[in-house]
Amino acid sequence: MRSIAELRKEIAAYRRRSPEGQAVGFVPTMGYLHEGHASLLRRSSAENGLTVLSVFVNPLQFGPNEDLDKYPRDEARDLAVASASGADIVFMPEVREMYPERMLTAVSVSGVTERLCGASRPGHFDGVATVVTKLLNIVQPDRAYFGQKDAQQVAVIERMVKDLNIPVDVIACPTQREKDGLALSSRNFYLNADERRQALILSRSLAQVPLLIREGACAERLIHWLSSEIAAQPLADIDYIDVFSYPDLQPLAADEPLRSTSAPVLVALAVRFGKTRLIDNMLLNPAEVH
Amino acid sequence: MRSIAELRKEIAAYRRRSPEGQAVGFVPTMGYLHEGHASLLRRSSAENGLTVLSVFVNPLQFGPNEDLDKYPRDEARDLAVASASGADIVFMPEVREMYPERMLTAVSVSGVTERLCGASRPGHFDGVATVVTKLLNIVQPDRAYFGQKDAQQVAVIERMVKDLNIPVDVIACPTQREKDGLALSSRNFYLNADERRQALILSRSLAQVPLLIREGACAERLIHWLSSEIAAQPLADIDYIDVFSYPDLQPLAADEPLRSTSAPVLVALAVRFGKTRLIDNMLLNPAEVH
Numbered sequence: 001m002r003s004i005a006e007l008r009k010e011i012a013a014y015r016r017r018s019p020e021g022q023a024v025g026f027v028p029t030m031g032y033l034h035e036g037h038a039s040l041l042r043r044s045s046a047e048n049g050l051t052v053l054s055v056f057v058n059p060l061q062f063g064p065n066e067d068l069d070k071y072p073r074d075e076a077r078d079l080a081v082a083s084a085s086g087a088d089i090v091f092m093p094e095v096r097e098m099y100p101e102r103m104l105t106a107v108s109v110s111g112v113t114e115r116l117c118g119a120s121r122p123g124h125f126d127g128v129a130t131v132v133t134k135l136l137n138i139v140q141p142d143r144a145y146f147g148q149k150d151a152q153q154v155a156v157i158e159r160m161v162k163d164l165n166i167p168v169d170v171i172a173c174p175t176q177r178e179k180d181g182l183a184l185s186s187r188n189f190y191l192n193a194d195e196r197r198q199a200l201i202l203s204r205s206l207a208q209v210p211l212l213i214r215e216g217a218c219a220e221r222l223i224h225w226l227s228s229e230i231a232a233q234p235l236a237d238i239d240y241i242d243v244f245s246y247p248d249l250q251p252l253a254a255d256e257p258l259r260s261t262s263a264p265v266l267v268a269l270a271v272r273f274g275k276t277r278l279i280d281n282m283l284l285n286p287a288e289v290h
Numbered sequence: 291m292r293s294i295a296e297l298r299k300e301i302a303a304y305r306r307r308s309p310e311g312q313a314v315g316f317v318p319t320m321g322y323l324h325e326g327h328a329s330l331l332r333r334s335s336a337e338n339g340l341t342v343l344s345v346f347v348n349p350l351q352f353g354p355n356e357d358l359d360k361y362p363r364d365e366a367r368d369l370a371v372a373s374a375s376g377a378d379i380v381f382m383p384e385v386r387e388m389y390p391e392r393m394l395t396a397v398s399v400s401g402v403t404e405r406l407c408g409a410s411r412p413g414h415f416d417g418v419a420t421v422v423t424k425l426l427n428i429v430q431p432d433r434a435y436f437g438q439k440d441a442q443q444v445a446v447i448e449r450m451v452k453d454l455n456i457p458v459d460v461i462a463c464p465t466q467r468e469k470d471g472l473a474l475s476s477r478n479f480y481l482n483a484d485e486r487r488q489a490l491i492l493s494r495s496l497a498q499v500p501l502l503i504r505e506g507a508c509a510e511r512l513i514h515w516l517s518s519e520i521a522a523q524p525l526a527d528i529d530y531i532d533v534f535s536y537p538d539l540q541p542l543a544a545d546e547p548l549r550s551t552s553a554p555v556l557v558a559l560a561v562r563f564g565k566t567r568l569i570d571n572m573l574l575n576p577a578e579v580h
Contacts, residue, residue: 163395
């Protein structure tokens with residue numbers, strides 16, 4: 001489905017005919033669907049009477065030197081994955097349907113966007129917040145599903161939804177991984193064999209984080225250890241490795257053992273392998289690390 | 291009603307029990323209701339099955355040196371006007387209900403906010419856009435009513451609603467005036483007798499605008515004429531007098547007859563009388579000025 005008006009009509013028709021309490025679930029994506037997206041669709045389909053998938057590569061959230069033009073696209077495959085995973089409606093708007101004229105309105109979230117990907121990709125989260133607001137206004141779902149792999153994106157959207165009283169439940173779902181641990185991402189498609197092999201260091205080193213925290217590591221030591229593990233891979237070019245409280249993304253005391261922190265802790269990293277920038281993270285409650 | 295949760299429950303109950311096609315109308319205000327607000331409520335009540343009025347003096351849209359603290363308030367009178375004018379639900383939240391924690395999210399509209407009140411009151415329209423987004427998300431009305439007296443506010447909200455795909459019809463209603471022409475405003479309450487008498491020059495000079503346009507006045511001449519009329523009142527302190535296309539609020543050729551302009555034209559002004567800043571405007575289609 002390409003048109004906003006048509007999509008709204010379908011959803012309104014569903015709402016009219018569906019029995020009380022049958023909710024609408026929404027999975028916004030940029031397409032090139034993988035098992036991570038499929039897991040969001042299956043969860044939405046299990047929890048709602050109608051599941052809407054959107055596939056839209058949003059120009060607003062790409063910087064001028066980023067990979068907008070070569071972001072992978074495959075509509076036929078996306079439709080197959082969508083239907084196999086429980087999507088009832090697939091919304092695939094053209095850019096001119098979403099942005100028929102120059103956008104004068106922007107939604108921006110401060111604080112949680114200043115670090116991590118917000119620092120590396122200026123304007124990125126304004127683009128995300130704006131398009132997600134538009135999509136939520138178009139679909140008006142009861143629940144919207146996002147992958148925890150984009151942990152900062154989840155924090156931004158949760159905060160925006162709360163601040164603007166958007167009537168939706170934001171549901172963050174666990175990161176899906178290949179058998180060897182690589183976090184699923186549409187960008188994995190760009191990796192050559194050597195890059196892909198070396199990229200395994202991301203999930204492998206993150207997997208050691210609970211052990212290090214149990215042993216008394218502070219934020220500084222954790223970052224140092226991760227950096228040296230990852231930098232040992234010759235093709236790895238570190239963008240950031242950082243540790244913050246979650247979901248407010250504030251710095252933690254650099255030299256205090258993380259196991260004494262009460263709030264959830266996000267260990268997040270972005271690393272380039274060749275031209276491909278990958279992100280991964282671990283979200284954990286230090287009090288529960290035994 | 292003070293609580294967002296309670297308000298949402300009431301509106302949801304109405305939507306469930308109301309027959310198909312019974313819409314919800316919404317009139318957002320800062321209270322101290324006058325006949326202008328009452329006219330919005332009557333119109334909403336005539337066009338919708340349920341009319342929600344909000345009364346909220348929004349701190350976000352006041353600058354540090356503006357009149358937030360002394361903005362006039364009278365809840366008892368507001369409730370009386372509301373019920374006499376057809377409001378079914380009155381939402382009067384405390385500041386901490388609308389802003390329970392520091393706002394990290396902002397909605398901003400560029401372009402249409404750079405001139406007129408946007409230039410005199412930096413940040414004002416970001417505060418308006420943000421609170422109106424919140425209120426629309428809370429009430430989820432089918433129609434929202436605004437007074438054309440705040441012409442730039444209407445232009446900002448119309449643009450925001452379009453850009454963000456907010457599912458609401460924005461309805462701009464004519465400015466209501468005292469018998470002697472003074473545009474109704476809660477701020478008129480501040481005027482002393484001399485200021486009030488001299489403030490009549492605003493509506494009186496604006497009333498001459500169609501005549502001047504018919505006679506071939508260009509934007510520059512119109513502004514010059516209005517300035518000298520208004521400045522002749524000793525208590526008048528002009529903030530701005532300007533002429534723009536509407537609703538995009540772009541400058542018009544200063545020296546071309548306005549009657550040859552195809553788009554609607556907004557003649558808008560802001561003038562202080564003592565400490566009170568008043569605004570007024572005339573929106574007209576030059577092609578229809580005969």
